[in-house]
Amino acid sequence: MRKSSGLDIGITHKLGFKKILAPQSKIQPTRPAHFFPHVTDSEMAQTYMLGSFHPALEKIYRKIGKVLDNRIPLLLQGERGVGKETLVRVIHRASKFRLDRFVMVPGHSATVEEFQLAVYGSSREHLAGEAPQADEGVTLFLKNVDALPVMMQARLLRLLQEKSVSHPQTHAAKKIVLRVLATTQKNLEHEVAAGKFRRDLYYRLTIEEFTLPPLRERKDDFQHFAHHFLQKYAATAGEPPARVTSRALAALRDYQWPGNLHEFKQVIWHSALNRSHIATVDEIIWPNGHNEKAKLPATHALADASASTASAAIPENEFFAATVSTATASDHRKNNHPQFV
Numbered sequence: 001m002r003k004s005s006g007l008d009i010g011i012t013h014k015l016g017f018k019k020i021l022a023p024q025s026k027i028q029p030t031r032p033a034h035f036f037p038h039v040t041d042s043e044m045a046q047t048y049m050l051g052s053f054h055p056a057l058e059k060i061y062r063k064i065g066k067v068l069d070n071r072i073p074l075l076l077q078g079e080r081g082v083g084k085e086t087l088v089r090v091i092h093r094a095s096k097f098r099l100d101r102f103v104m105v106p107g108h109s110a111t112v113e114e115f116q117l118a119v120y121g122s123s124r125e126h127l128a129g130e131a132p133q134a135d136e137g138v139t140l141f142l143k144n145v146d147a148l149p150v151m152m153q154a155r156l157l158r159l160l161q162e163k164s165v166s167h168p169q170t171h172a173a174k175k176i177v178l179r180v181l182a183t184t185q186k187n188l189e190h191e192v193a194a195g196k197f198r199r200d201l202y203y204r205l206t207i208e209e210f211t212l213p214p215l216r217e218r219k220d221d222f223q224h225f226a227h228h229f230l231q232k233y234a235a236t237a238g239e240p241p242a243r244v245t246s247r248a249l250a251a252l253r254d255y256q257w258p259g260n261l262h263e264f265k266q267v268i269w270h271s272a273l274n275r276s277h278i279a280t281v282d283e284i285i286w287p288n289g290h291n292e293k294a295k296l297p298a299t300h301a302l303a304d305a306s307a308s309t310a311s312a313a314i315p316e317n318e319f320f321a322a323t324v325s326t327a328t329a330s331d332h333r334k335n336n337h338p339q340f341v
Helices: 041-046 055-066 084-094 112-120 150-162 188-193 199-205 219-237 246-253 260-273 298-310 331-336
Strands: 074-077 101-106 136-143 164-166 173-184 208-211
Touching: 055 208, 074 084, 084 136, 084 173, 101 112, 112 150, 112 164, 150 164, 150 173, 150 199, 188 199, 219 246, 219 260, 246 260
Parallel strands: 074 173, 074 208, 101 136, 136 173
Antiparallel strands: 164 173
16 A cells, blocks of 8 residues: 655545645644534535634534524624625525525615515415415525615614514515524624614624634635635536645745635636646736735735725625535425525
């Protein structure tokens, strides 16, 4: 049997990472499947960014695991591109409320009428003119809740208080059993102080809150992420997957990644497309217009990244999420289960 060297240790665990080259380490990555038992290994494997060597993430998963089957509101904070939406969908899928109707409302674009209609649902009972189903389970995902207009904030507060929603056209009301999962890129306490967010709603939503670390603080995870994106690139290009070298990995770790995993994917794919060797990515080739400021010392880069995140108007990309099979689910679950796209 061939003796493995320190640079040829395969790391395989419940997140489904295939064998990759990594330095030998006594530290094992966090395995979210331990905390989210209802999510299958194949589903969890595709939410690759949740596997991590970062100690803060294990604490977050452990705390979420304790409130997984509780309907108290949960708030996930973090910069754009750190995986907030993916974690929201995993929380829903792993909880006992996974058969709830899952409703996503983007804070930056929803109107009051759209919000009411989404929460109320276009039920068969309503279309047939019958009485609406009572006490329906609804998991409401508020994406970028900080961007909700004032009128929407008032309507949301009323929904949280009354657990009842009216159809915007017929005004027929029905009771719902509500769970709220929200994400934000901004500090809601600062938004309250600036008069942009209702204080009473803030208290409702921040009973339990979690902050996901940015990519620049997860540099021990870079080899996992590079491997994942090279696999995806190879599948798209129809060629064997390349391997990232230690030289390229060092270049990745010298950068502060203000765009988080969105930017990381762009750089890895660009480097794979323009690489010199078919088997390896030995050099990081930065795309045109790349943010050179992020190569400054970390203290400056963090300030730049924080400023750019606070002013960002683009919603969080959804390319992280994985497609979940619902072949064995009921019709209700087929129609309403959130798809990891």
